[in-house]
Amino acid sequence: MSLTIRVTDNELAAIKGYAALHGMNVSDAVRTAILERIEDELDIEIAKQAYAEWAADGKKTYTLDDIEGELRLK
Helix, strand or coil: CCCCCCCCCCHHHHHHHHHEEEEEHHHHHHHHHHHHHHHHHHHHHHHHHHHHHHHCCCCCCHHHHHHHHCCCCC
16 A cells, blocks of 8 residues: 655655665655654553553552652662
8 A cells, every 4th residue: 555645845855864864765764753653652642541540549659769768878
């Protein structure tokens, strides 16, 4: 399947520069960037859901300062 996107000349130059920097062709660079963005956003949503469940169970987080103070490391 193919996909067509419209970009400005400046955007195309940036995409081509990015692709060249990473030794990819434009198609691979765009595909990789899009899929990585999707994966990142899905990971963020999963993390938010997991944290909400964790917090709903009454669990608490501690800062490094809290832990160091409790262990008298500071």
